[in-house]
Amino acid sequence: MSLRLPYGLGGANLSRVIVLAISMVLAGCQVDEPRGTGKQGAAAKQAPVVNIAFKDSATDAVTSWSANVVVTQSNNRSVGGTKELQRYAVRTKLIDGRVVSRIDLPPRGTMGARTVVTDGQTTVVADTGSGAVLNRVITPTPAGLDTNVSQRLMGRVSSAEFVAAARKLSYDVAVEDSGRWTIVSVPEVSLVSLRSGAVQPNIPKNYQIVFDTIDETIASTVLVEEGPDGTVLTTTTTNQYQMVEDQPILIGQVIEEEHTIPGSLPLGPDALPAEIVPEALEEVTQGQLEEMAKTSLVVDVDPIIGDRSDPSYTLTTFIQYSDIELNGVDEAAMRILLGGQK
Amino acid sequence: MKKTTTFILVTVLTAPLAFATQFDNLLFFDGIGSTVVDSDSLTSSALSNSNNLSLERQVDLFRSHYVTPATPGPKVIVAHSQGGVRALGFASKYPQDTKAVITIGSPVKGHPMLLNPQTTKNKVNKAIEIVKNGASAVIPVAGDVTLGVVDQILKAAGYGGTVVDQLTNAILMSKVTGDSANLNSILEMALDPSTQRFPGLKDLSPNSDFITSRISPKIDHTYKTVKIHTGYEWVWVKTDTKVIQLGFTRIRIPIYGFRSVPTYAFKQVLTSTTVTPKLAKSTLVSFIRGTNNDPLSFVDASTRQSIKKVMADYVQATRAAETIEAGLGVIYAGVAVSAGLSLNFPLAIAAGGTSVLFYSYSDKAGRGAEWVENYKSSLGDILGDRDNDSFIPYKAQSWDAESLGGTTMRWNNENFPDNHLTERINPQIWGVGGQLGKAVTSEGDPVLRRLLREAGLDPADGVFQSVGGMAK
Numbered sequence: 001m002s003l004r005l006p007y008g009l010g011g012a013n014l015s016r017v018i019v020l021a022i023s024m025v026l027a028g029c030q031v032d033e034p035r036g037t038g039k040q041g042a043a044a045k046q047a048p049v050v051n052i053a054f055k056d057s058a059t060d061a062v063t064s065w066s067a068n069v070v071v072t073q074s075n076n077r078s079v080g081g082t083k084e085l086q087r088y089a090v091r092t093k094l095i096d097g098r099v100v101s102r103i104d105l106p107p108r109g110t111m112g113a114r115t116v117v118t119d120g121q122t123t124v125v126a127d128t129g130s131g132a133v134l135n136r137v138i139t140p141t142p143a144g145l146d147t148n149v150s151q152r153l154m155g156r157v158s159s160a161e162f163v164a165a166a167r168k169l170s171y172d173v174a175v176e177d178s179g180r181w182t183i184v185s186v187p188e189v190s191l192v193s194l195r196s197g198a199v200q201p202n203i204p205k206n207y208q209i210v211f212d213t214i215d216e217t218i219a220s221t222v223l224v225e226e227g228p229d230g231t232v233l234t235t236t237t238t239n240q241y242q243m244v245e246d247q248p249i250l251i252g253q254v255i256e257e258e259h260t261i262p263g264s265l266p267l268g269p270d271a272l273p274a275e276i277v278p279e280a281l282e283e284v285t286q287g288q289l290e291e292m293a294k295t296s297l298v299v300d301v302d303p304i305i306g307d308r309s310d311p312s313y314t315l316t317t318f319i320q321y322s323d324i325e326l327n328g329v330d331e332a333a334m335r336i337l338l339g340g341q342k
Numbered sequence: 343m344k345k346t347t348t349f350i351l352v353t354v355l356t357a358p359l360a361f362a363t364q365f366d367n368l369l370f371f372d373g374i375g376s377t378v379v380d381s382d383s384l385t386s387s388a389l390s391n392s393n394n395l396s397l398e399r400q401v402d403l404f405r406s407h408y409v410t411p412a413t414p415g416p417k418v419i420v421a422h423s424q425g426g427v428r429a430l431g432f433a434s435k436y437p438q439d440t441k442a443v444i445t446i447g448s449p450v451k452g453h454p455m456l457l458n459p460q461t462t463k464n465k466v467n468k469a470i471e472i473v474k475n476g477a478s479a480v481i482p483v484a485g486d487v488t489l490g491v492v493d494q495i496l497k498a499a500g501y502g503g504t505v506v507d508q509l510t511n512a513i514l515m516s517k518v519t520g521d522s523a524n525l526n527s528i529l530e531m532a533l534d535p536s537t538q539r540f541p542g543l544k545d546l547s548p549n550s551d552f553i554t555s556r557i558s559p560k561i562d563h564t565y566k567t568v569k570i571h572t573g574y575e576w577v578w579v580k581t582d583t584k585v586i587q588l589g590f591t592r593i594r595i596p597i598y599g600f601r602s603v604p605t606y607a608f609k610q611v612l613t614s615t616t617v618t619p620k621l622a623k624s625t626l627v628s629f630i631r632g633t634n635n636d637p638l639s640f641v642d643a644s645t646r647q648s649i650k651k652v653m654a655d656y657v658q659a660t661r662a663a664e665t666i667e668a669g670l671g672v673i674y675a676g677v678a679v680s681a682g683l684s685l686n687f688p689l690a691i692a693a694g695g696t697s698v699l700f701y702s703y704s705d706k707a708g709r710g711a712e713w714v715e716n717y718k719s720s721l722g723d724i725l726g727d728r729d730n731d732s733f734i735p736y737k738a739q740s741w742d743a744e745s746l747g748g749t750t751m752r753w754n755n756e757n758f759p760d761n762h763l764t765e766r767i768n769p770q771i772w773g774v775g776g777q778l779g780k781a782v783t784s785e786g787d788p789v790l791r792r793l794l795r796e797a798g799l800d801p802a803d804g805v806f807q808s809v810g811g812m813a814k
Contacts, residue, residue, distance in 0.1 A: 074577065081605050082577045085705065086668065092676075101676060103669055108708070109715045111661035116669030123673060125666050135666055174588055181586050183593065210586065210593055219584075220595040238596060254578060254598050268460025268533055271549055271565040271610060278606065281569045282613075289570060289609065294742035296560050296612040297451035297548045299726060301458070301567065303608055318578045 064093035064329035067321040159211040369811035373423025396541040416441040437622035442797040452548025454726030459532035476710010562614040619747025627748035629740035632731030660711035667704035733762040
């Protein structure tokens with residue numbers, strides 16, 4: 001079965017994963033080291049530690065990379081905390097001039113563990129336990145792409161080259177007064193022209209890339225889109241790095257999608273208050289709750305935080321890498337499912 | 343396709359069983375959507391749906407019908423569903439006319455769904471959207487079993503409709519209006535802004551005037567939202583914002599830190615500690631509870647098997663789609679990265695957009711699969727309690743005797759693995775051959791026989807038959 005790109009080279013929907021695509025490679029700002037907060041820290045589980053291993057040195061040329069990935073998401077209008085969306089192990093290796101990637105997904109619901117392996121041309125899905133191939137899909141990707149794995153994984157990039165290319169395309173380039181920050185703005189006309197044939201209805205209005213010219217990384221990207229119902233979607237992506245031997249190693253990303261939605265939601269005759277502020281709510285104990293349950297119905301609620309008539313919300317997705325290993329991927333694990341082998 | 347799931351039966355009184363004893367003071371009360379004679383005269387032909395009469399009105403009508411000079415004695419009432427709330431209201435208002443109230447699968451504390459009907463309706467709409475989006479996310483590349491194929495199989499088998507219709511219909515959430523047996527209809531009635539319409543249904547809200555004045559022992563009637571600490575979790579939290587000023591433009595770059603934060607569960611409660619029981623001590627009370635929370639138990643075995651096959655096909659297709667589409671999302675993200683490094687912006691943008699599309703499909707497929715795989719708890723979250731009889735939450739089916747008032751009977755808080763329909767006919771409750779509106783028999787030592795004997799009814803032939811409580 002073959003698959004054609006739904007977007008031609010001349011048409012695309014500039015969406016928030018552009019941010020992911022480009023900024024994945026390029027360093028963002030440094031972030032706080034994880035730390036507990038006193039009593040809370042003592043009560044809570046230990047914060048996850050990111051282990052990073054190198055075969056020889058962090059400055060060697062990198063030809064393979066592996067990590068465990070956890071993708072979580074939170075909604076600022078929901079009390080549910082952070083939800084785990086996906087968890088998998090990923091391995092990437094440069095083999096015979098092509099980048100081969102393997103993703104191992106754990107069991108989910110009634111589906112057993114699955115493995116997806118691709119070399120960009122062929123994608124194979126197999127049962128992880130038995131190795132039985134379940135699906136084989138052709139995924140043609142354009143030739144001549146940069147296959148330097150190390151560049152993809154290390155933080156540094158030549159902002160000067162990007163800026164030069166951007167100027168060639170007549171993108172707006174501005175430098176902040178201190179000289180540290182360079183901002184490239186892709187004009188709306190360029191964003192729209194790349195969108196022909198797109199499936200998604202959002203119209204890209206504004207796209208900015210902020211370069212840190214001192215660290216030679218991308219600090220952030222911001223994409224603004226408008227939906228057919230007037231929703232404005234602003235996507236901000238930042239990368240998380242850990243410095244090892246003076247090399248920034250990507251350990252995670254934060255993608256914040258702010259949905260500003262016009263109109264209001266009906267409140268109905270509900271007993272919930274029109275506005276819910278969790279910090280202002282009375283806290284009760286389990287004992288008090290049990291006592292109340294004897295003399296009235298205690299109702300579990302999952303309220304919308306803030307003004308319940310306001311439909312706007314912000315989704316924040318966190319992609320966290322752990323147990324990162326450079327130059328440690330076994331080639332056999334990558335070839336095992338390509339070429340029809342079981 | 344004709345709807346195959348119903349959970350409210352209007353049971354018609356049959357001719358008296360041979361050799362059964364008819365008790366003037368034994369009444370059977372039925373639930374929502376049942377027929378009530380809307381006149382002080384029991385022989386009147388003015389009939390109303392019990393949803394359309396306030397429970398206060400219904401209590402007075404039943405008193406007029408069954409407490410007469412000819413039949414004056416205090417009543418023993420066996421009541422199902424809404425009928426149980428009516429029965430407790432009757433006992434509260436007319437204690438001298440009530441000997442005992444025995445409820446079965448009744449929302450005697452009110453139904454939590456009706457405390458926040460708009461929020462619950464949003465949940466139902468969201469659930470239908472999740473199932474539909476899951477189906478639409480199964481694009482041809484993702485698997486051999488597409489939902490289009492499943493729809494064809496269903497059509498060939500004469501079921502009609504689509505997979506999504508089958509699933510949402512089966513789990514009682516179809517948007518077929520006018521069908522009192524589905525959640526959407528009940529919520530639409532509850533949301534009707536006119537106070538004149540559907541008062542009998544609205545009276546089932548925990549903070550309705552009827553429940554708060556006749557049944558609830560609490561003084562306060564306003565539900566308050568509170569929180570209870572449940573633990574801690576490590577989450578990314580925005581700790582600062584770096585602001586870059588560029589002429590008149592400000593660009594904000596968020597800074598995140600990993601923090602341990604407390605987690606909470608949220609509840610709605612009546613917080614007053616003052617309790618005034620509404621039932622007289624002389625009233626005997628017993629609650630029988632149903633615990634079968636599988637909505638597929640409402641349909642016959644053959645239909646259930648068909649629906650389960652549809653669910654299995656749906657899950658297989660959506661889980662396969664979820665995996666493949668997640669993989670494709672990663673692949674095209676990689677293409678976008680490589681293109682970006684090559685300064686090939688058009689390709690980077692195209693591949694990035696493709697990646698996002700596949701991630702989005704994968705997410706929708708996964709959510710649909712999860713919802714259907716966990717349909718019982720998915721429905722329970724809408725009803726307000728994962729423990730339920732497929733309609734009434736378990737925690738709403740009984741009161742603490744000391745708070746409510748009355749005197750608890752010897753057999754109280756008996757649980758049966760019944761759904762909201764089978765509670766009306768389970769032989770362990772009604773006896774072999776017994777059912778709501780017909781009789782309680784002695785065969786099989788049903789719990790109702792023991793309770794009715796405790797209430798002072800003791801037929802020589804062991805069969806208890808009521809003369810009334812349900813319209814003919």
